[in-house]
Amino acid sequence: MALERFSNVVQLCQALPESRYTAEHHDSFTAAGRACIQEGHCNDVLSILLDEKNQDTVSCMGWTLLPPLIQLLLKKEDQNLPRWAAIFTHLLETCRPKELLIGLLEQLEHSDPHTAAESLHLLLKPLQKVLLRLGSRKASSLGMTLSSVLDQLIKLPLPLTKEQEETDEFSVCRCCIELADFVRPFFQEARQSLSSRSDRDCGLEDELRAELLKFCMKTLSHLLLEVQLRGPDELTESALRTFATHILDGLASVGEHLHSLVFQPVLKRKQVPGFLEEEVRYPKASLASVAHLVFVHHLAADRFPSIFSPVFCLRCNMEHVFLLLSSTEDPKLQKGLELYEESLVRLEDGSLPADLLQIRTFLTVPQNMVKVMTLCPRHDLRTKGLKVFQLSIEKFDTEAKYRLFQYILRTSNHSGVEGYIIKNIRTQIHVALQVRPRSFSFSAALTSN
Amino acid sequence: MTVFYTMTTDQDLLMDGPAATSVIAAKGIDLTPNKDQGVIKVVQCPGFDVERPMIGDRVTVHYTGRLLTGKKFDCSRERKEPFSFNAGKGQVLKSWDIGVLSMQRGEVCTLLCKPEYAYGSAGNPDKIPPNASVVFEMELLSFEGESLTDDGGVVRRIKIKGEGYSQPNDGASVDVYLEGRCDGRLFDSRNVSFIVGEAEDKGVPLGVDRAMDKMQKGECCLLYLKPKYGFGSKGKAEYKIGPDRDIVYEVTLKDFRRAKESWEMDIYEKVNLAPGVKNKGNQYFKTGQYHQAVIQYQRIISWLEMECGTGIEQHQRIQEFVLTAHLNLALCFLRLKDFSHVVDNCNKVLELDENNEKAFYRRGEARLYRNEFGLAKEDFQKVLQVNPANQAARTQILICQNKIKEHHEQDKKIYANMFQKFAEQDAKVCKLSVLDWKDKEEAGRHCEDHRERGVGH
Numbered sequence: 001m002a003l004e005r006f007s008n009v010v011q012l013c014q015a016l017p018e019s020r021y022t023a024e025h026h027d028s029f030t031a032a033g034r035a036c037i038q039e040g041h042c043n044d045v046l047s048i049l050l051d052e053k054n055q056d057t058v059s060c061m062g063w064t065l066l067p068p069l070i071q072l073l074l075k076k077e078d079q080n081l082p083r084w085a086a087i088f089t090h091l092l093e094t095c096r097p098k099e100l101l102i103g104l105l106e107q108l109e110h111s112d113p114h115t116a117a118e119s120l121h122l123l124l125k126p127l128q129k130v131l132l133r134l135g136s137r138k139a140s141s142l143g144m145t146l147s148s149v150l151d152q153l154i155k156l157p158l159p160l161t162k163e164q165e166e167t168d169e170f171s172v173c174r175c176c177i178e179l180a181d182f183v184r185p186f187f188q189e190a191r192q193s194l195s196s197r198s199d200r201d202c203g204l205e206d207e208l209r210a211e212l213l214k215f216c217m218k219t220l221s222h223l224l225l226e227v228q229l230r231g232p233d234e235l236t237e238s239a240l241r242t243f244a245t246h247i248l249d250g251l252a253s254v255g256e257h258l259h260s261l262v263f264q265p266v267l268k269r270k271q272v273p274g275f276l277e278e279e280v281r282y283p284k285a286s287l288a289s290v291a292h293l294v295f296v297h298h299l300a301a302d303r304f305p306s307i308f309s310p311v312f313c314l315r316c317n318m319e320h321v322f323l324l325l326s327s328t329e330d331p332k333l334q335k336g337l338e339l340y341e342e343s344l345v346r347l348e349d350g351s352l353p354a355d356l357l358q359i360r361t362f363l364t365v366p367q368n369m370v371k372v373m374t375l376c377p378r379h380d381l382r383t384k385g386l387k388v389f390q391l392s393i394e395k396f397d398t399e400a401k402y403r404l405f406q407y408i409l410r411t412s413n414h415s416g417v418e419g420y421i422i423k424n425i426r427t428q429i430h431v432a433l434q435v436r437p438r439s440f441s442f443s444a445a446l447t448s449n
Numbered sequence: 450m451t452v453f454y455t456m457t458t459d460q461d462l463l464m465d466g467p468a469a470t471s472v473i474a475a476k477g478i479d480l481t482p483n484k485d486q487g488v489i490k491v492v493q494c495p496g497f498d499v500e501r502p503m504i505g506d507r508v509t510v511h512y513t514g515r516l517l518t519g520k521k522f523d524c525s526r527e528r529k530e531p532f533s534f535n536a537g538k539g540q541v542l543k544s545w546d547i548g549v550l551s552m553q554r555g556e557v558c559t560l561l562c563k564p565e566y567a568y569g570s571a572g573n574p575d576k577i578p579p580n581a582s583v584v585f586e587m588e589l590l591s592f593e594g595e596s597l598t599d600d601g602g603v604v605r606r607i608k609i610k611g612e613g614y615s616q617p618n619d620g621a622s623v624d625v626y627l628e629g630r631c632d633g634r635l636f637d638s639r640n641v642s643f644i645v646g647e648a649e650d651k652g653v654p655l656g657v658d659r660a661m662d663k664m665q666k667g668e669c670c671l672l673y674l675k676p677k678y679g680f681g682s683k684g685k686a687e688y689k690i691g692p693d694r695d696i697v698y699e700v701t702l703k704d705f706r707r708a709k710e711s712w713e714m715d716i717y718e719k720v721n722l723a724p725g726v727k728n729k730g731n732q733y734f735k736t737g738q739y740h741q742a743v744i745q746y747q748r749i750i751s752w753l754e755m756e757c758g759t760g761i762e763q764h765q766r767i768q769e770f771v772l773t774a775h776l777n778l779a780l781c782f783l784r785l786k787d788f789s790h791v792v793d794n795c796n797k798v799l800e801l802d803e804n805n806e807k808a809f810y811r812r813g814e815a816r817l818y819r820n821e822f823g824l825a826k827e828d829f830q831k832v833l834q835v836n837p838a839n840q841a842a843r844t845q846i847l848i849c850q851n852k853i854k855e856h857h858e859q860d861k862k863i864y865a866n867m868f869q870k871f872a873e874q875d876a877k878v879c880k881l882s883v884l885d886w887k888d889k890e891e892a893g894r895h896c897e898d899h900r901e902r903g904v905g906h
Contacts, residue, residue, distance in 0.1 A: 263540075298575050305532055306523045306573055307514065307585075312540045315614075346571045358615040 002035035143211035173239035496553025504537035611665025620708030
């Protein structure tokens with residue numbers, strides 16, 4: 001009987017020092033212990049595990065009992081749930097952190113999309129407890145954990161409408177709240193280490209910050225870029241919006257300035273080709289996600305200085321817009337259009353000089369816009385694309401408009417777009433003929449071509 | 450001092466908008482070049498230095514922004530972090546660029562800005578209504594030249610701003626006017642044209658070459674160069690410059706013609722030009738110009754590393770170019786003692802050719818320099834696996850073994866002393882610390898054992 005076997009092996013181990021445990025002891029303990037759990041002997045197992053005399057054995061081998069235990073706790077049907085929970089808690093406090101971590105993460109990784117949310121709900125707090133027990137050596141374990149947790153979260157179907165976010169059928173919102181609670185103490189630790197820098201700890205604390213940064217970047221590109229956030233006028237309380245704000249706050253905790261991240265495409269120093277260290281540390285998609293959250297949703301507004309020139313913001317955002325509009329996924333296209341629009345509305349009409357067209361993205365973004373307007377299957381995106389396209393034209397000065405029209409006529413290969421451009425040209429000629437004195441002869445330039 | 454100027458500002462603003470505006474306009478100076486009253490400054494507290502920032506300088510300020518109603522919309526002090534940016538480059542509001550270039554270190558001032566020099570008719574959707582004049586209180590904490598490289602070896606300060614958003618890239622041909630000075634003495638003054646990446650051919654130092662891609666047409670700037678980017682430890686006899694001297698070059702970029710970027714070239718162009726670039730790199734390597742050689746080899750990689758070619762033969766040619774470039778880079782970085790880049794490049798070679806003898810050897814050398822004796826020995830042993838006749842590798846292995854032994858001796862001595870100290874203290878403390886190490890070791894071992902035994906699913 002499983003209980004007898006378990007009892008026996010535990011008694012055997014009682015008499016031996018840890019260094020004398022053999023492979024047979026380990027295997028017996030594991031097999032018997034798991035069978036006991038599966039057979040439901042919660043009281044007996046609990047008393048064996050709590051017994052003072054068995055603590056060394058438990059701390060050494062107890063972690064192997066996690067798999068069936070966690071399965072039980074996930075099912076939630078058992079009437080002895082409190083007992084199993086007590087066993088779980090005892091193991092979390094007694095066994096070695098690194099081994100517990102392996103056990104917990106293995107269970108997390110085995111969940112499918114249907115159980116992912118419940119697994120996260122059950123295991124996040126225990127994981128946090130175990131990681132905090134690791135003290136200053138937690139960085140790489142934390143990184144591994146965050147990566148696994150995110151992989152599970154990403155499996156869940158994201159809410160598409162405001163109603164879906166409110167009902168939270170697949171518990172995505174709940175998971176995000178729990179994830180934010182999970183990382184909070186680690187961000188706090190990073191923040192404190194930043195303000196009280198001591199040379200001695202530099203290495204370990206840098207590692208911690210690096211892992212947290214990796215986590216923020218992955219969340220931004222894999223989760224927040226896919227989901228549609230609702231503004232406060234649409235949804236007063238939004239778990240997803242709060243979560244996004246926590247992530248932006250988290251970036252500050254690890255010493256990253258939001259404006260440095262958003263403006264990195266223009267401000268960074270030249271990178272050595274082939275060594276994409278910066279690109280790995282700051283993935284482009286993640287930076288685009290930050291730009292969108294800051295400019296379109298105005299999150300973390302008090303932390304983002306408002307004294308940047310609108311033209312400079314546009315220059316930097318064009319890189320992000322280009323990335324987003326190069327995607328074929330609707331959520332990203334939509335975000336690209338929103339970011340572009342938001343950057344354009346801050347400019348005066350006719351204020352962008354032709355010089356800007358020397359910058360590559362000022363030509364490639366219109367090309368992407370043409371693709372969206374002509375090829376995107378969604379009608380609302382095509383319409384929005386056209387609206388933003390026209391808005392962008394308004395912002396260029398006369399000479400720039402002329403160059404842009406030339407470029408699009410040459411490269412669009414689409415009669416509808418060409419017709420649209422010609423309509424714009426007619427408008428410009430009309431305007432040019434009315435304004436005196438003519439600073440740039442639009443009609444003359446055009447007829448000379 | 451802080452209290453003084455805050456009170457003054459608030460007092461001015463306790464009056465309503467128009468009244469405050471006229472007070473500041475009466476007391477202040479119009480900073481705009483065309484005197485349209487767009488930016489008016491009142492100095493609250495003068496600076497303690499005569500010098501003012503130059504264009505491009507990295508300036509650090511504290512500021513508070515308010516609407517004319519007195520409402521605060523932005524404040525760096527509340528964030529407890531000063532704000533830094535490059536002055537005069539259009540990164541910030543027009544009024545800021547104009548304002549900060551007029552300030553001295555330590556100065557505190559108030560700027561009254563018309564909407565054309567601030568947020569315009571669009572305003573800022575978040576915080577600023579359209580057509581709003583705004584008031585900034587600014588304190589200039591510090592400023593310094595713009596560092597163009599990660600190691601601070603090239604620092605730029607711009608005298609005359611250039612124009613346009615296009616800049617010379619590697620391979621561009623540039624026409625410049627140069628004035629080189631060392632300790633104030635002019636040693637070089639000429640008009641010269643060169644190819645970016647190959648300035649060395651015209652006797653123009655690396656620092657000037659590397660600054661080109663940050664310059665605009667028409668720009669005149671001062672470049673402060675450390676020896677690494679100047680004339681190094683050899684100095685330059687014909688200019689009477691000794692070893693390891695800092696130099697300053699005033700550079701005017703008169704004109705330039707960009708070279709095609711990688712994405713502007715088709716595969717045939719790249720494959721045709723690659724041998725020439727490789728030869729150029731080899732030339733520089735032979736004459737000991739390792740930085741310049743690196744630039745050439747990196748060009749090959751940036752052109753070709755993402756290319757697949759249109760057929761097996763072309764694909765193989767491309768692979769060869771890329772592999773050779775990485776190997777050559779590894780060698781250059783060995784000479785430059787930049788060991789992590791040696792390892793990176795060798796790793797790239799091994800990704801393409803997992804039995805590359807030279808890559809193992811050079812990586813071994815780099816690791817030896819970094820005192821990673823175990824890893825170095827492994828690399829040299831791999832060399833012997835690929836080519837048992839490589840005597841140099843055998844010698845290196847012996848060196849590694851000796852170094853490992855040396856370090857073990859050293860470690861033993863250190864730990865012996867440590868134990869001595871512990872033994873002299875509390876004996877219980879000693880026992881616990883030993884057990885702790887053993888504990889960690891065993892936890893690690895157990896984890897390995899458990900995973901291997903397949904415990905778990």
